[in-house]
Amino acid sequence: MIYPIVKYGQPVLEKVAEPVTVFDAELEKLVADMFDTMYAAHGVGLAAPQIGISKSLCVIDITSGEDPNARIVLANPVIVSTEGKQTDEEGCLSLPNFRAPTTRPMKATARAQDLHGKEIMLSGEALLARAFCHEIDHLNGILFIRHLSMLKRDSIRRKVRKMVKAGEW
Ligand SMILES: [Zn+2]
Numbered sequence: 467m468i469y470p471i472v473k474y475g476q477p478v479l480e481k482v483a484e485p486v487t488v489f490d491a492e493l494e495k496l497v498a499d500m501f502d503t504m505y506a507a508h509g510v511g512l513a514a515p516q517i518g519i520s521k522s523l524c525v526i527d528i529t530s531g532e533d534p535n536a537r538i539v540l541a542n543p544v545i546v547s548t549e550g551k552q553t554d555e556e557g558c559l560s561l562p563n564f565r566a567p568t569t570r571p572m573k574a575t576a577r578a579q580d581l582h583g584k585e586i587m588l589s590g591e592a593l594l595a596r597a598f599c600h601e602i603d604h605l606n607g608i609l610f611i612r613h614l615s616m617l618k619r620d621s622i623r624r625k626v627r628k629m630v631k632a633g634e635w
Pocket residue numbers: 557558559560600604
């Protein structure tokens with residue numbers, strides 16, 4: 467099932483997600499749906515709050531479905547260490563058509579649980595580190611525009627407000 471993606475402005479995107487406590491077939495189905503939704507939207511990551519579900523769960527695939535082994539599922543993830551810095555264009559499925567250079571760590575290590583509740587540690591560099599940080603931010607109610615200058619963030623907010631008024635958001 468492909469879910470509609472919740473856009474910036476919806477409160478679910480700006481609150482801390484609830485921990486995942488039950489690792490069952492229902493969670494597996496939700497994760498499969500999240501991958502389908504992410505691929506349909508041409509994203510490389512999707513967090514559960516982006517489909518309106520306040521659960522600490524995200525999926526990532528920086529190959530956009532080309533490599534089945536690149537699929538990553540993180541339940542209850544936290545960033546445990548970072549190294550270096552990178553600045554590159556970043557976007558978000560919840561803020562369609564807005565992209566901006568965003569600074570992130572070059573390397574990030576996350577501790578999480580997998581689909582079966584087993585504890586895992588994953589490290590990523592470059593785009594994967596960016597994806598870890600972006601998606602885990604979502605689970606803490608933080609959107610990437612929080613990392614931009616106030617000027618840039620306000621300009622995006624104003625544009626979104628105009629689009630909301632025009633019924634285009
Ligand atoms: Zn996002």
